[in-house]
Amino acid sequence: MHECCNYDDGNCILLDDGEECVCVQSISYSLLCKWFRCAILPLDEPLETALLFREELKRCVVCGQPFLPGSNRAKYCKPCAKKVHRRQKTASDRKRRVLCGQLEAKKPCIY
Template sequence: MTLEKEIRKLARLHCANFNAATETECLYYDKPCRYFNEKGRCSYFETAVLPSDEALQTRYWNAITGDAQPVYCAYCGEPYERKSNAQKYCRKCAPRVEREMRRLRDREYRQRKRRNQEEISRF
C-alpha cells in the first residue's frame, strides 16, 4: 500500500475529527479533510493520530523532509527514527536482540570455562 493510502486509512479509522457521515469532512477545520481532497498537512493528525503507528510516522516525516534514505531495523525490517549513528534496531526489537546476543555470549563463555576446567583436570 502506498504512503498516501496508509495515511488516509489511518485518518479514516483513528482520527477523532473525521466525519464518518460525509466520509470526507474534518470536524476540526470545518472543511474537507486534507488527506482526502488535497495534499496538505493537518497539525491535529500529525500530533495526535500519526504517533500511534511508528513505522508510518517515520515514512511520513521522511517523505515530508525529503530524506532520501529511511533507516530500517536490521531485525524486523521496519523503518524507524534513528537516535544515534550506531543504532541498528528499532526500539521494539532492541531488547529481544540484546537478550539473544547475551545468551550467545554466556553460552560461549560457559563452553570456554568448561574446556579450561577439563584441561586443568588432566594434569
C-alpha cells in the first residue's frame, strides 16, 4: 500500500503528461522520486537519515539509535548528547569545587 498523494493504481499523477507513467517507487526499492525527496523526506528526519545516509550512520552509545554524526568523534545522538554533556559538566564542576575546598569531601558515615 502506497501513501504517496501522487500514487494512483501504480502510476504517478505528478509525472503524468497525457500518458500514464509508472511510479518509480512501486517498481524499485532503491529509487526515490523527486517529489518524495523534496516534499516528504525533509519533514521526517529519521526516515531521511535512514534512506539517504546509510553508510554514514553511527549508533548512539547510550540509546542505540542510528544518527548522522556531525564529526568523526561523535558518539551520541542529539538528545543523548545533551544529557551526557550535562552529566559530565556537573561532575567536572563538583570535582573542581571539592579540589578548591568550596565543598567538603564526603565524610564516612560513623555509626
